[in-house]
Amino acid sequence: MIDRKNPPASKAIEKVDFIKVKKHQLSNHIPVFVVNAGEQELVRIEFIFGNVNWDAAKPLLASATNTMLNDGTSNLSGAQIAAQIDYYGAFFQTEYAYDHSSVTLFTLNKHLQSTLPLVKEILTASNFPQKELDNFINNQKQKLKVSLEKNDFLAKRKFNEVLFGDTLYGYTAEETDFDALQQEDLVKYFAQAYQPKNCTILVAGKVGDDVLYTLESLFGSWNSEYPFTPNAFDFKINEEKLYFKDRPNAIQSAIRIGIPSINRKHPDFPGLQVLNTLLGGYFGSRLMNNIREDKGYTYGIGSANASLQQSGYFVIASEVGADVCDATLTEIAKEINILKTDLVPDEELQLVKNYLMGSLLGSLENAFSHADKFKNLYFYGLDYDYYDRYITTIKNISAAELLNLANKYLDFDNFYKVIVGKK
Amino acid sequence: MVRFERFTLENGLRVLVHEDDTTPMAVLNILYDVGARDENPAQTGFAHLFEHLMFGGSVNIPSYDEPLQRVGGENNAFTSNDITNYYITLPADNLETAFWLESDRMLSLAFSEKSLEVQRNVVCEEFKQRYLNQPYGDVWLKLRPLVYQKHPYRWATIGKELSHIEDAKIEDVKAFFKKHYNPQNAIMVVGGNIKLADVKKLCEKWFGPIPSGEKYHRNLPVEPAQTEAISETIYADVPLNAIYKVFKMPGKGDENYAAIDLISDILSQGKSSRLYRNLVKDQQLFSDIKAYNYGSLDTGMFVIEAKPNENVSIATAEEAIWKELESLKTDFVSEEELTKVKNKLESVLEFSEMSLLDKAMNLAFYELMGDADMLNHEAELYLKVSQQQIREQANELFSSEKATTLYYLAQTND
Numbered sequence: 001m002i003d004r005k006n007p008p009a010s011k012a013i014e015k016v017d018f019i020k021v022k023k024h025q026l027s028n029h030i031p032v033f034v035v036n037a038g039e040q041e042l043v044r045i046e047f048i049f050g051n052v053n054w055d056a057a058k059p060l061l062a063s064a065t066n067t068m069l070n071d072g073t074s075n076l077s078g079a080q081i082a083a084q085i086d087y088y089g090a091f092f093q094t095e096y097a098y099d100h101s102s103v104t105l106f107t108l109n110k111h112l113q114s115t116l117p118l119v120k121e122i123l124t125a126s127n128f129p130q131k132e133l134d135n136f137i138n139n140q141k142q143k144l145k146v147s148l149e150k151n152d153f154l155a156k157r158k159f160n161e162v163l164f165g166d167t168l169y170g171y172t173a174e175e176t177d178f179d180a181l182q183q184e185d186l187v188k189y190f191a192q193a194y195q196p197k198n199c200t201i202l203v204a205g206k207v208g209d210d211v212l213y214t215l216e217s218l219f220g221s222w223n224s225e226y227p228f229t230p231n232a233f234d235f236k237i238n239e240e241k242l243y244f245k246d247r248p249n250a251i252q253s254a255i256r257i258g259i260p261s262i263n264r265k266h267p268d269f270p271g272l273q274v275l276n277t278l279l280g281g282y283f284g285s286r287l288m289n290n291i292r293e294d295k296g297y298t299y300g301i302g303s304a305n306a307s308l309q310q311s312g313y314f315v316i317a318s319e320v321g322a323d324v325c326d327a328t329l330t331e332i333a334k335e336i337n338i339l340k341t342d343l344v345p346d347e348e349l350q351l352v353k354n355y356l357m358g359s360l361l362g363s364l365e366n367a368f369s370h371a372d373k374f375k376n377l378y379f380y381g382l383d384y385d386y387y388d389r390y391i392t393t394i395k396n397i398s399a400a401e402l403l404n405l406a407n408k409y410l411d412f413d414n415f416y417k418v419i420v421g422k423k
Numbered sequence: 424m425v426r427f428e429r430f431t432l433e434n435g436l437r438v439l440v441h442e443d444d445t446t447p448m449a450v451l452n453i454l455y456d457v458g459a460r461d462e463n464p465a466q467t468g469f470a471h472l473f474e475h476l477m478f479g480g481s482v483n484i485p486s487y488d489e490p491l492q493r494v495g496g497e498n499n500a501f502t503s504n505d506i507t508n509y510y511i512t513l514p515a516d517n518l519e520t521a522f523w524l525e526s527d528r529m530l531s532l533a534f535s536e537k538s539l540e541v542q543r544n545v546v547c548e549e550f551k552q553r554y555l556n557q558p559y560g561d562v563w564l565k566l567r568p569l570v571y572q573k574h575p576y577r578w579a580t581i582g583k584e585l586s587h588i589e590d591a592k593i594e595d596v597k598a599f600f601k602k603h604y605n606p607q608n609a610i611m612v613v614g615g616n617i618k619l620a621d622v623k624k625l626c627e628k629w630f631g632p633i634p635s636g637e638k639y640h641r642n643l644p645v646e647p648a649q650t651e652a653i654s655e656t657i658y659a660d661v662p663l664n665a666i667y668k669v670f671k672m673p674g675k676g677d678e679n680y681a682a683i684d685l686i687s688d689i690l691s692q693g694k695s696s697r698l699y700r701n702l703v704k705d706q707q708l709f710s711d712i713k714a715y716n717y718g719s720l721d722t723g724m725f726v727i728e729a730k731p732n733e734n735v736s737i738a739t740a741e742e743a744i745w746k747e748l749e750s751l752k753t754d755f756v757s758e759e760e761l762t763k764v765k766n767k768l769e770s771v772l773e774f775s776e777m778s779l780l781d782k783a784m785n786l787a788f789y790e791l792m793g794d795a796d797m798l799n800h801e802a803e804l805y806l807k808v809s810q811q812q813i814r815e816q817a818n819e820l821f822s823s824e825k826a827t828t829l830y831y832l833a834q835t836n837d
Contacts, residue, residue, distance in 0.1 A: 284489055358513060
């Protein structure tokens with residue numbers, strides 16, 4: 001008879017292998033980082049630009065410029081660009097995030113010579129036709145109307161706003177902000193943000209010399225220089241901590257509570273990641289165990305310590321039955337308090353350590369994920385030794401150190417608390 | 424190309440093994456051949472509720488998640504109208520832990536009352552979060568019973584109503600387990616940095632002793648062909664009008680499935696697609712419109728989902744949609760447009776091979792359909808679709824008497 005009661009023997013993860021980027025540079029000094037791995041004949045090429053020239057009076061400029069990048073250039077209409085991208089089975093994505101705006105091409109290598117020139121066209125000659133802008137404004141306003149009916153969306157907006165005010169991290173778009181978008185402003189922002197000096201290229205997949213050669217021939221002589229100011233924010237501290245928005249028909253309430261926190265550059269960050277995992281960072285976390293698996297108040301609850309280039313924040317988010325909203329807040333407070341007063345039992349700590357190591361190993365699935373890990377480092381001025389420190393912290397952190405971190409960073413009374421729905 | 428080996432244990436469990444040494448991880452995926460379509464009409468949502476209960480402890484192991492997390496693993500599951508699929512990813516060195524956990528819950532669950540009570544609540548909150556407390560969230564609860572008259576696709580996986588979940592009893596849970604959760608009704612895929620010989624040994628050790636159980640023979644009512652247009656209008660507290668138009672289509676195993684799937688790509692894949700180009704960009708009638716199909720195993724749904732702009736009447740919107748569909752019925756799609764959607768498909772398949780878990784899930788699903796190797800020949804089916812076939816299938820699909828339409832309209836306050 002086999003023993004089904006006790007787990008089979010298992011091994012701790014000793015080693016995590018990172019595929020480190022190789023650095024190249026185009027003639028015009030654009031840095032190109034390459035992760036060459038994988039069996040599939042394809043590549044992902046990201047062009048990443050820092051967000052610049054923040055102007056709270058024109059909060060949507062950077063995001064609108066980014067989203068409209070495939071809507072037409074001086075030589076090709078949006079329809080022509082789309083037709084060619086699609087014809088070659090490629091995917092073209094624009095992404096606007098807190099610190100960067102990017103343009104990403106996913107393509108089979110055999111079509112690279114046809115698809116990469118389109119990215120050059122987009123990055124050097126986009127002209128934001130008025131007709132496309134009107135269409136964009138209309139469609140985005142409609143989408144916003146739908147989003148504004150979602151409690152979790154409302155809670156997230158409010159939370160960002162109370163933490164980060166009218167900076168890029170905190171602004172909340174209104175319909176009128178869309179109406180205020182002007183073509184000439186987009187053209188100007190495009191020139192200032194999308195230029196070689198503000199560009200980083202990251203290539204992942206099966207990357208042969210031909211890929212680098214094509215990048216050089218297309219982008220190596222790209223020259224344009226406009227003055228720009230990298231974003232730098234002053235965050236004001238909000239005295240008001242509690243925000244409640246009543247939604248009369250809500251059957252669930254969205255909860256989002258948290259506090260500004262450290263980012264990846266801070267030496268405490270890896271330890272705080274361990275603490276966060278314990279509290280709400282994985283399926284077996286204390287918040288999930290208590291509020292979902294024991295009480296059944298919610299479908300899901302989680303926490304995170306998010307890293308931004310100029311800040312960071314700790315957040316707990318959930319959607320819970322309207323009748324148990326207060327009870328949920330009480331339980332969250334209780335769990336945080338326990339982390340501050342009681343040492344984490346050895347068995348639980350060991351579990352979280354093993355889980356985090358497995359999770360790190362599993363997050364390095366393919367060339368794309370190795371490239372993503374590099375992004376976490378590069379834009380924070382960190383090197384791969386960050387992951388050495390991260391792994392060392394996971395393996396060695398003690399219950400006493402976690403208790404100190406909880407007291408240092410999880411000041412529940414000072415948390416901003418946003419609730420949308422019913423209380 | 425996803426290479427695999429296949430064997431069957433004496434108790435009927437089908438096993439596929441995919442070796443991939445480019446990763447330090449392993450995946451163990453088990454597909455149970457049971458979905459919402461197999462539910463009793465008076466107890467809908469049960470397959471999905473049951474999926475939750477599979478994490479509530481098994482006969483020898485009180486906690487499922489904890490020992491897995493302890494060896495660096497993660498897991499999840501999903502239920503569809505057709506299947507229930509469970510998966511684990513973990514460091515390949517610790518593969519045996521996955522065998523221990525999965526085999527014990529195939530052997531028997533703990534059937535804990537506490538777990539049932541809590542998961543009933545959790546699923547009710549899921550119901551509220553995803554279907555009731557979202558704008559347009561209940562659309563499929565309304566649409567499915569309009570589209571299907573006989574077939575159990577007429578309810579959503581979450582269930583018809585909250586009360587079906589609230590009323591679930593432990594006896595029902597036991598009976599469901601006995602009927603569907605045994606080696607004969609399961610397909611297991613083990614992939615990653617593992618060796619076939621090791622997997623065989625582990626299978627014999629952990630799954631070999633499980634009694635084969637009874638084979639479930641599915642005998643579902645066939646959905647009759649639709650002969651009359653169906654439409655319904657509802658008013659709700661949403662900001663924009665929406666139109667949902669559904670045409671019934673053959674299941675995923677049908678010889679015409681690839682052609683129909685390409686029709687949805689012609690209409691809606693990418694920014695060069697017809698609906699986006701013509702109706703959102705050129706005519707500016709909609710802020711959002713898309714076409715897709717559910718990829719169901721039985722008679723499926725080809726869906727067009729659209730949000731007309733505020734100044735556009737429903738009649739105008741409707742007419743514009745029909746004009747696009749009619750054009751597919753009368754004119755041949757150009758060689759270039761057809762090549763475009765085929766190229767895109769080829770690309771999607773290539774990219775999907777970058778994920779070990781996707782490969783494992785796909786192998787299991789195609790094995791259920793008859794042969795996992797179909798995964799490696801999927802592209803061929805699409806590449807041989809002709810312009811004529813596209814037009815023929817458009818004519819089969821898009822006729823007004825076969826349409827089911829839901830007008831989901833914004834309540835006006837005046």
